[in-house]
Amino acid sequence: MNKQSETGVDNAGPKVTRKVSVAVIGAGTAGQNAFRQASKIHDDIVIINDGFWTTTCIQVGCMPSKLLIAAAERAHDAKSSAKFGVHATVQIDGKQVMQRVRDERNHFASYIKKQVEGWPDDKKIDGRAHINKQGLIEVNDELIEAEQIIIATGSSPFIPDGWTDKLGDTILTSDSVFELTDLPKSMAVVGAGAIGLEIAQALTRLGVDVTLFNRVKRVAGLKDDDINNKAIDCLSGELTMHLGSEINNVGTQTNAEHKAAFIDYEDSAGESKQWQGEYVLVATGRRNNIKQLGVENLGVELDDKNRPKYLSKKTGKIGDSNVYIVGDANTHIPLLHVASDEGYSAGSMVCENEENAYIRPPATPFSIVFCSPQIVNVGMSLPEIQQDSNLEHVIGSVSFDNQGRSRVMGVNCGLLHIYGCKKTDKILGASMVGPDAEYIGHILASAITNDLSVKDMLDTPFYHPTILEGLRTALRDVQHKMEIPYQYQDTQKNSS
Numbered sequence: 001m002n003k004q005s006e007t008g009v010d011n012a013g014p015k016v017t018r019k020v021s022v023a024v025i026g027a028g029t030a031g032q033n034a035f036r037q038a039s040k041i042h043d044d045i046v047i048i049n050d051g052f053w054t055t056t057c058i059q060v061g062c063m064p065s066k067l068l069i070a071a072a073e074r075a076h077d078a079k080s081s082a083k084f085g086v087h088a089t090v091q092i093d094g095k096q097v098m099q100r101v102r103d104e105r106n107h108f109a110s111y112i113k114k115q116v117e118g119w120p121d122d123k124k125i126d127g128r129a130h131i132n133k134q135g136l137i138e139v140n141d142e143l144i145e146a147e148q149i150i151i152a153t154g155s156s157p158f159i160p161d162g163w164t165d166k167l168g169d170t171i172l173t174s175d176s177v178f179e180l181t182d183l184p185k186s187m188a189v190v191g192a193g194a195i196g197l198e199i200a201q202a203l204t205r206l207g208v209d210v211t212l213f214n215r216v217k218r219v220a221g222l223k224d225d226d227i228n229n230k231a232i233d234c235l236s237g238e239l240t241m242h243l244g245s246e247i248n249n250v251g252t253q254t255n256a257e258h259k260a261a262f263i264d265y266e267d268s269a270g271e272s273k274q275w276q277g278e279y280v281l282v283a284t285g286r287r288n289n290i291k292q293l294g295v296e297n298l299g300v301e302l303d304d305k306n307r308p309k310y311l312s313k314k315t316g317k318i319g320d321s322n323v324y325i326v327g328d329a330n331t332h333i334p335l336l337h338v339a340s341d342e343g344y345s346a347g348s349m350v351c352e353n354e355e356n357a358y359i360r361p362p363a364t365p366f367s368i369v370f371c372s373p374q375i376v377n378v379g380m381s382l383p384e385i386q387q388d389s390n391l392e393h394v395i396g397s398v399s400f401d402n403q404g405r406s407r408v409m410g411v412n413c414g415l416l417h418i419y420g421c422k423k424t425d426k427i428l429g430a431s432m433v434g435p436d437a438e439y440i441g442h443i444l445a446s447a448i449t450n451d452l453s454v455k456d457m458l459d460t461p462f463y464h465p466t467i468l469e470g471l472r473t474a475l476r477d478v479q480h481k482m483e484i485p486y487q488y489q490d491t492q493k494n495s496s
């Protein structure tokens with residue numbers, strides 16, 4: 001990877017301190033997997049990481065957010081049990097809630113720490129890497145020449161220009177919110193993507209006065225309008241949302257000796273308003289950590305959104321170079337299981353027997369937002385399907401508002417759309433808001449990955465009474481709309 005030796009240009013600068021077969025930059029999920037895999041073959045390998053060695057997912061991402069949601073669900077169940085004739089008094093100890101989030105997070109982190117501690121010290125470098133003009137990796141006082149480089153530098157919260165200064169210590173992101181030692185009284189959450197929705201609802205359920213802002217009338221980036229509208233409908237019962245609002249200014253002001261954050265915004269009707277409260281959690285998206293890294297010095301071209309061009313979605317390889325960009329760093333699908341698979345594949349690719357490497361196929365697109373009811377997307381989105389005129393599609397649908405088991409459990413709000421292909425009897429994709437969506441999503445993802453037909457799925461048993469029977473109703477609707485007469489039986493309509 002040393003451009004100096006390729007070009008023959010003499011470099012009067014510092015000398016290379018080590019030469020390695022493989023350098024992994026970033027020790028999150030993707031980087032650690034790549035390192036573990038590549039270490040099976042290569043001994044001259046190095047992994048460089050800036051910050052904690054325990055992964056974003058465990059430290060500030062998936063795990064602490066789900067721990068907060070777990071507490072919120074307990075509070076919600078207790079508070080909403082009166083309709084079952086069960087009356088409970090709920091007292092929320094904010095300090096204990098936040099302490100458990102961190103204690104359990106640290107418990108998960110300790111396993112990763114232990115693994116990393118087991119790696120030889122001379123293969124780990126704690127520091128921020130930069131790739132210099134010669135294509136060499138600069139980190140601390142080292143200059144490393146690597147034959148192959150795996151970049152797994154992850155992503156960071158995006159904060160709109162100037163907000164950090166204007167909001168001072170009232171600003172929070174997902175990197176800092178889980179470090180709060182107590183639950184605040186009030187909070188604005190800006191951004192109704194996965195992060196904003198999950199945290200806003202959890203904190204609301206824990207008694208925080210939360211106001212959620214989003215500039216478009218959409219939650220969780222839903223692309224199917226009916227599902228989006230249903231999600232807004234289900235969530236708005238307990239969550240104060242200003243969707244389609246435009247934030248014009250943010251800042252702090254002192255009222256009666258208390259410092260408060262404020263947000264000046266125009267609501268969706270165009271009326272100017274102000275919100276005031278204790279904290280502003282900025283959840284306006286994440287950006288890949290690549291801009292400052294110097295990847296252009298390795299010949300990697302980035303597009304105007306900092307996405308690497310010529311990226312193999314299977315392996316993270318960039319064109320025919322010896323550079324791999326995996327996990328959130330490549331922005332392809334910034335989710336944990338994808339980072340994990342991509343790291344594994346890149347780690348296998350840099351091994352000598354590349355041809356025999358097991359490369360996991362790109363996963364079927366699949367995402368879950370753990371708000372309540374959950375939001376799930378699987379396979380192709382509706383706009384993607386609609387753009388392809390060859391895909392003759394039908395939309396099978398089921399409402400969970402009156403679905404048997406959902407109603408029994410008091411979680412009956414939701415809608416599932418399954419996009420079926422008329423020509424092939426296969427499932428193209430699905431979008432859902434509703435109870436047990438995480439399980440329904442997994443079944444659909446498995447069906448798409450394994451190329452099952454709608455008939456195959458309907459020939460498998462659905463136990464009664466389950467929320468999953470709703471999936472069967474939607475599949476039957478798909479089959480009915482496909483108008484494949486030999487498959488559709490009127491009698492099947494009676495599901496319970």
Ligand SMILES: Cc1cc2nc3c(=O)[nH]c(=O)nc-3n(C[C@H](O)[C@H](O)[C@H](O)COP(=O)(O)OP(=O)(O)OC[C@H]3O[C@@H](n4cnc5c(N)ncnc54)[C@H](O)[C@@H]3O)c2cc1C
Pocket residue numbers: 025026027028029030031048049050051052053055056057060061062063065127128129130152153154155174195289293326327328329334335336337339
């Ligand atoms: C609040 C939150 C909740 C989430 N919930 C979920 C969820 O429920 N399910 C899900 O699938 N996904 C979830 N995600 C996304 C998931 O956490 C990420 O997709 C995943 O952790 C990315 O892993 P990674 O290995 O690509 O990056 P990371 O784990 O971020 O690792 C990157 C590492 O590289 C280091 N680094 C960066 N630049 C340099 C440099 N120049 N030199 C050296 N080191 C560097 C970083 O410090 C970091 O240690 C969530 C994310 C957040 C923030």
Ligand SMILES: NC(=O)c1ccc[n+]([C@@H]2O[C@H](COP(=O)([O-])OP(=O)(O)OC[C@H]3O[C@@H](n4cnc5c(N)ncnc54)[C@H](O)[C@@H]3O)[C@@H](O)[C@H]2O)c1
Pocket residue numbers: 160190191192193194195196198213214215216218220221247283284285286333334335367368369370
């Ligand atoms: N359950 C999960 O799988 C999970 C959970 C959390 C995070 N994640 C990952 O983290 C990524 C980032 O999540 P995210 O929620 O931060 O980003 P996102 O891009 O999904 O959502 C950001 C939201 O902020 C809004 N927004 C942006 N700028 C705004 C502004 N100035 N004013 C008002 N609204 C604004 C956008 O319209 C969008 O709705 C996700 O794409 C996902 O990959 C996954």
